[in-house]
Amino acid sequence: MRVNVQVLLLFSVFVVATCGLVYELVAGTLASYLLGDSVTQFSTIIGVYLFSMGIGSYLSRFFNKNLIAWFIQVEVLVAVVGGFSSTILFLLFDRVASFQIVLYMLVSLTGILVGLEIPLIMRILEDRFEFKELVSKVFTFDYIGALLASVIFPLLLVPHLGLLRTSYFFGLLNAGVALWLCFYFSKEIRWIYFLRASCAAAIVALVAGFVMSDRILAYTESLSYADKIIYSVQSPYQKIVLTKNDREFRLFLNGNLQFSSSDEYRYHEALVHPGLNSVQNPKKVLVLGGGDGLAVREILRYPGVQKIVLVDLDQAVTKLFASHEVLRNLNQQALLSRKVQVINTDAFQWLKNNQEQFDFVVIDFPDPANYAIGKLYSNTFYKVLRETIAPGGAAVIQATSPFVAPNAYWCVVNTLASCGFTTMPYHAHVPSFGDWGFVLASPEKKMHVNSQFLAQLRYLDGPTFEQMRTFPKDMPARQTEINKLNNQALVRYFEDEWASYIN
Amino acid sequence: MLRTGLKTVPTKTEEVEVVVIGGGVSGLSAARWLTQNSGAKVCLLELEDRTGGNSQSGQNAVSAFPWGAHYLPLPNNTNTELLKFLEEVQVITGYDAAGLPIYNEYHLCFDPEERLFINGYWQEGLVPNWSVPKPDLEQIDKFQALMEEMKEAKGEDGRFAFDIPLDKSSADATFRDLDKLTMQEWLYQQKLDSPYLRWYVEYCCLDDFGGTIEQVSAWAGIHYFAARKAQAANSDAHRVLTWPQGNHWLAERLRAQACPDIRTGSLVYNMEIQGKQVLIDYLDLATDQPTRLMAKKCVVATPHFVRERLLAKIPKEAGKQNSKAFTYAPWVVANLTLKQVPGGKGTPLSWDNVIYGSRSLGYVNAQQQSVKGFPEKQVITFYYPVADSSPTSRQAVFTRKQEDWAEVVLQELEKAHPSIRKEVEQLDVWVWGHGMIKPTPGFIWGEDREKAATPINGNIVFAHSDLSGISIFEEAFYQGIKAANQILKT
Numbered sequence: 001m002r003v004n005v006q007v008l009l010l011f012s013v014f015v016v017a018t019c020g021l022v023y024e025l026v027a028g029t030l031a032s033y034l035l036g037d038s039v040t041q042f043s044t045i046i047g048v049y050l051f052s053m054g055i056g057s058y059l060s061r062f063f064n065k066n067l068i069a070w071f072i073q074v075e076v077l078v079a080v081v082g083g084f085s086s087t088i089l090f091l092l093f094d095r096v097a098s099f100q101i102v103l104y105m106l107v108s109l110t111g112i113l114v115g116l117e118i119p120l121i122m123r124i125l126e127d128r129f130e131f132k133e134l135v136s137k138v139f140t141f142d143y144i145g146a147l148l149a150s151v152i153f154p155l156l157l158v159p160h161l162g163l164l165r166t167s168y169f170f171g172l173l174n175a176g177v178a179l180w181l182c183f184y185f186s187k188e189i190r191w192i193y194f195l196r197a198s199c200a201a202a203i204v205a206l207v208a209g210f211v212m213s214d215r216i217l218a219y220t221e222s223l224s225y226a227d228k229i230i231y232s233v234q235s236p237y238q239k240i241v242l243t244k245n246d247r248e249f250r251l252f253l254n255g256n257l258q259f260s261s262s263d264e265y266r267y268h269e270a271l272v273h274p275g276l277n278s279v280q281n282p283k284k285v286l287v288l289g290g291g292d293g294l295a296v297r298e299i300l301r302y303p304g305v306q307k308i309v310l311v312d313l314d315q316a317v318t319k320l321f322a323s324h325e326v327l328r329n330l331n332q333q334a335l336l337s338r339k340v341q342v343i344n345t346d347a348f349q350w351l352k353n354n355q356e357q358f359d360f361v362v363i364d365f366p367d368p369a370n371y372a373i374g375k376l377y378s379n380t381f382y383k384v385l386r387e388t389i390a391p392g393g394a395a396v397i398q399a400t401s402p403f404v405a406p407n408a409y410w411c412v413v414n415t416l417a418s419c420g421f422t423t424m425p426y427h428a429h430v431p432s433f434g435d436w437g438f439v440l441a442s443p444e445k446k447m448h449v450n451s452q453f454l455a456q457l458r459y460l461d462g463p464t465f466e467q468m469r470t471f472p473k474d475m476p477a478r479q480t481e482i483n484k485l486n487n488q489a490l491v492r493y494f495e496d497e498w499a500s501y502i503n
Numbered sequence: 504m505l506r507t508g509l510k511t512v513p514t515k516t517e518e519v520e521v522v523v524i525g526g527g528v529s530g531l532s533a534a535r536w537l538t539q540n541s542g543a544k545v546c547l548l549e550l551e552d553r554t555g556g557n558s559q560s561g562q563n564a565v566s567a568f569p570w571g572a573h574y575l576p577l578p579n580n581t582n583t584e585l586l587k588f589l590e591e592v593q594v595i596t597g598y599d600a601a602g603l604p605i606y607n608e609y610h611l612c613f614d615p616e617e618r619l620f621i622n623g624y625w626q627e628g629l630v631p632n633w634s635v636p637k638p639d640l641e642q643i644d645k646f647q648a649l650m651e652e653m654k655e656a657k658g659e660d661g662r663f664a665f666d667i668p669l670d671k672s673s674a675d676a677t678f679r680d681l682d683k684l685t686m687q688e689w690l691y692q693q694k695l696d697s698p699y700l701r702w703y704v705e706y707c708c709l710d711d712f713g714g715t716i717e718q719v720s721a722w723a724g725i726h727y728f729a730a731r732k733a734q735a736a737n738s739d740a741h742r743v744l745t746w747p748q749g750n751h752w753l754a755e756r757l758r759a760q761a762c763p764d765i766r767t768g769s770l771v772y773n774m775e776i777q778g779k780q781v782l783i784d785y786l787d788l789a790t791d792q793p794t795r796l797m798a799k800k801c802v803v804a805t806p807h808f809v810r811e812r813l814l815a816k817i818p819k820e821a822g823k824q825n826s827k828a829f830t831y832a833p834w835v836v837a838n839l840t841l842k843q844v845p846g847g848k849g850t851p852l853s854w855d856n857v858i859y860g861s862r863s864l865g866y867v868n869a870q871q872q873s874v875k876g877f878p879e880k881q882v883i884t885f886y887y888p889v890a891d892s893s894p895t896s897r898q899a900v901f902t903r904k905q906e907d908w909a910e911v912v913l914q915e916l917e918k919a920h921p922s923i924r925k926e927v928e929q930l931d932v933w934v935w936g937h938g939m940i941k942p943t944p945g946f947i948w949g950e951d952r953e954k955a956a957t958p959i960n961g962n963i964v965f966a967h968s969d970l971s972g973i974s975i976f977e978e979a980f981y982q983g984i985k986a987a988n989q990i991l992k993t
Contacts, residue, residue: 236877236879237877313876313877346874346875346876346877348874348875348876349874349875352874370851371613371614371615371851372876372877373876374614375613375874375876376876378608379608380608380609380874381874484608484611484614484737485608485609485611485613485614485874486608486611486612486613486614486616486737486738486739486742487614487739488613488614488615
């Protein structure tokens with residue numbers, strides 16, 4: 001069936017208009033995702049885009065012959081530029097210094113090409129309609145297309161297709177229109193084979209992009225971060241990302257926030273001092289996990305400590321925190337101290353083979369979000385830990401949020417108790433994390449707490465620690481299973497509780 | 504050589520009190536029992552270079568891994584001899600106030616224990632439930648309820664209907680008659696025809712017996728589900744004990760407790776009875792030196808098909824055995840070193856990873872018992888029982904090349920891990936021609952098995968899991984002790 005040429009061209013207007021607006025929305029959304037400050041991003045993107053469309057409209061006057069062929073050519077270009085724009089932006093985001101220049105260049109290019117389309121199509125149609133009818137029809141379809149785009153973009157496209165696939169999808173629509181026109185006007189246009197070939201090539205490339213978009217996304221992951229990424233590296237174990245905004249630095253491991261420079265002192269003071277303060281004459285301290293050196297920084301405040309052994313699996317982390325200027329300043333060069341020995345290996349394996357005893361042990365592992373890490377919170381691990389603590393010594397364990405994941409938190413407490421530890425649960429408010437839990441554990445029958453804290457601390461003092469030991473009415477201690485290698489009860493608690501908190 | 508018969512009469516002779524032929528689990532168990540309970544001078548002869556029988560293992564730069572049997576379910580609390588052994592080798596570290604064994608948690612299978620790839624998803628546990636239709640789930644529930652009943656069921660004689668060692672099971676005909684049916688026939692009788700349930704039961708039968716539900720007896724099939732009633736102080740009842748090297752870990756510890764005189768690479772080619780003595784002629788394969796052992800007693804701890812040839816000259820044996828009753832399942836075991844086990848939706852890598860609908864038994868993570876959280880590389884052990892054990896099929900098992908088997912292995916794994924090929928760094932295959940005895944209908948409670956276990960002349964006794972009809976560690980361990988006791992009592 002041969003469609004009426006006017007209908008075909010008006011349909012093209014509709015598709016072109018929808019695609020045009022979608023590209024604009026994609027660019028605006030991406031810019032606000034990646035750069036933050038959505039009001040500014042959206043309004044500058046829309047401004048640049050509309051202005052570029054104006055440039056395109058102006059340039060349309062220089063096209064005098066072969067209008068259909070030019071229109072097809074422009075369509076193919078829009079398809080390719082629009083379709084790949086979001087992917088290019090994603091891939092370049094944390095790799096180029098002036099990301100904004102790339103962003104606005106792409107937006108301008110798309111705008112100019114889209115701006116060419118409507119004038120060209122009006123001129124193609126000028127002999128087929130009366131002027132008033134032409135203007136009326138073209139703009140009607142143009143605006144209907146815009147409405148459709150703006151409604152389906154937030155409701156259907158972003159939630160179901162995602163940004164990358166949305167761009168490819170509309171690129172394919174553009175390219176499809178171009179190909180259709182090629183066949184329809186095959187007798188009337190010059191360089192028909194070249195045009196057909198370029199349509200086909202564009203379609204192949206866009207389909208490939210559409211299919212691969214999941215992998216591209218996994219590769220970039222930039223969407224996970226609210227702030228600007230200033231450092232990003234994939235180690236054998238995790239993705240390490242450092243972001244920055246006006247106020248603070250944030251470190252993410254596999255997308256999970258590890259600390260914010262604005263309040264990490266609360267976390268690390270709460271982690272180290274209650275325990276270390278209470279041990280008589282501590283000389284040797286062991287830190288398991290904590291490759292950021294921030295716990296070590298706190299330990300180094302005790303001049304009597306002569307030796308600190310830090311065992312962290314990931315060399316990329318300990319290297320980063322010993323070399324990156326911002327991070328080195330944050331941990332006050334802790335990892336470069338002569339008292340500190342850094343060992344990059346699996347903590348359980350190391351502890352099992354270790355013969356040396358320590359006066360205090362700081363355990364700062366990631367949350368037990370998977371079975372690999374769950375082993376490091378098991379009763380078997382804690383039994384080995386006991387052997388590592390010198391007489392009169394103690395250990396402290398970070399133990400996730402007792403507010404969000406009470407079963408997980410008390411499971412750590414109960415597991416330690418099942419291994420013969422005397423435990424002292426406490427928690428602190430760390431704004432970036434929320435209410436955070438720790439457990440002080442001692443192999444001795446009784447634990448004595450020294451309420452005199454170092455004067456230089458910013459957060460912790462005697463009365464504050466008294467408060468931290470109190471669990472309010474909505475967070476009482478509970479009975480849980482003991483976390484063992486053969487039941488991984490903690491990972492199950494943790495998964496359930498955090499999943500329901502996030503949803 | 505055994506088939507054609509070696510004729511040499513050795514000039515070198517030695518006198519020993521007891522000779523154990525066969526260094527698998529039953530032979531080691533017999534040698535251990537004799538050593539622990541008598542001052543007898545025992546000599547153990549093993550054909551292969553290593554003891555352990557089907558409990559073999561290998562080792563590469565990444566991990567140790569099993570080549571055969573690879574786990575021991577928590578033993579029943581009444582199996583005191585096995586519990587005592589486990590205590591001696593510190594698998595059991597003590598008993599709680601209620602008398603329940605406390606197991607060494609390095610050996611209790613780490614969590615997650617099992618997952619099943621079904622309908623595009625890794626569900627936890629092996630009993631199908633992910634996207635399984637409701638009527639099928641109901642049949643599965645019904646089956647499990649029946650098995651729970653069977654677990655508790657006792658015969659008129661007061662014994663459990665199903666127990667381990669299986670000789671302790673009730674003699675009640677109500678239960679023993681189940682040995683006359685196939686597992687499939689029994690399922691039909693119970694109106695259990697769900698394909699999901701049938702797959703699950705078949706998986707279990709292949710796992711322990713190397714046979715399909717059409718091949719193994721209902722008594723054996725139910726035994727799989729109903730015989731294990733362990734209770735532990737620090738574990739759920741269904742856990743298994745496992746080691747990177749599989750049951751070779753146990754076999755090595757049995758060997759350490761057995762007699763010091765263990766001669767591997769020793770081919771026994773002739774046995775005779777001379778007066779009160781048993782003469783055993785063997786060839787040291789490394790030196791080609793034939794030796795005659797003159798023993799007071801002998802434990803034959805070999806599979807049944809080997810014993811026939813060993814005893815060809817013993818008059819009381821010849822023509823007495825119905826060897827056709829002893830059928831075996833060939834097994835193919837592959838070990839793969841992977842850069843990483845590919846991910847997938849659902850439960851992460853577990854100890855036992857099974858693919859629904861596959862004829863293979865899936866794969867086991869050899870590093871499950873490592874405390875290390877993030878191994879650089881991974882070794883998985885893939886199990887494939889060849890259920891069709893007709894002579895032509897058995898022949899085909901052997902004529903296939905390593906590469907052909909590797910292809911079979913990869914194709915099965917691709918069902919759950921389409922990208923596995925690019926992860927593989929090494930793939931080795933081991934073919935077990937006689938992987939395990941199959942408890943076909945009538946075998947376990949028939950006369951052939953009983954006849955095969957009867958000592959000859961009071962000085963040749965038999966020990967092997969073939970004599971139980973079920974190829975599991977507990978039975979081999981028990982058969983060894985039973986044979987040793989037959990010797991000690993005479």
